[in-house]
Amino acid sequence: xxxxxxxxPPKLTTSERDAITWTEGSVIYNTTLTKFQVRESASWVSFAxxxxxxxVTATDTFAAASETIxxxxxxxxxxxxxxxxxxxxxxxxxxxxxGIITLKGALGQTINGSLTVDIKKQxxxxxxxxxxxxxxII
Numbered sequence: 001x002x003x004x005x006x007x008x009p010p011k012l013t014t015s016e017r018d019a020i021t022w023t024e025g026s027v028i029y030n031t032t033l034t035k036f037q038v039r040e041s042a043s044w045v046s047f048a049x050x051x052x053x054x055x056v057t058a059t060d061t062f063a064a065a066s067e068t069i070x071x072x073x074x075x076x077x078x079x080x081x082x083x084x085x086x087x088x089x090x091x092x093x094x095x096x097x098x099g100i101i102t103l104k105g106a107l108g109q110t111i112n113g114s115l116t117v118d119i120k121k122q123x124x125x126x127x128x129x130x131x132x133x134x135x136x137i138i
Contacts, residue, residue, distance in 0.1 A: 009036065014085060017044065033086065035065070043132065045088040057097075068092040071119075075099035080128065080135060082106045087132035095119040103128070111135040 007027075012020075014032040026039040036047040051066045061079040062069060065086070069078055071094065078093055078101060095101045101119045103111060103126060111117045111128060117137070119126060128135040 043087055046086065051092075062091045065089050066091070068094065070094045070096050071099070071101045073097040073099065075101070077102045077104050077116075079104050080106055080109070080111070083109050083130040083132065083134050085132070086130045089130045090127060090138070092125055092127040093119065094125040095122060098122050105135055109134045112137050 009027045
């Protein structure tokens with residue numbers, strides 16, 4: 001819908017969205033995820049918001065979409081949120097310290113088929129993307 005030259009897409013919950021048959025390129029605002037989404041290759045992909053950066057020194061969990069966590073010291077775990085319902089969401093983990101950082105999926109979800117991924121070297125990073133069920137290293 002156009003309103004004074006602005007595009008205003010339909011506002012739907014994930015359940016409402018999934019109850020409709022859509023064509024490729026359809027755009028909605030998903031009120032469950034609070035994200036704009038586009039129908040692409042028979043899947044819903046969230047528009048990537050700007051990336052946020054947090055420095056951490058102890059076990060933590062990714063909290064914001066498109067977040068980067070920089071692990072500045074220590075050996076600990078960084079948890080991913082559930083991959084379900086957030087297909088296309090991207091997170092980056094950086095080990096700028098000298099410890100071993102373990103990236104762990106939620107609820108038994110995998111990262112390229114493994115439950116965890118270790119970053120053992122300083123100044124190494126891993127970026128993962130949700131496929132809607134698990135995580136892929138990209």
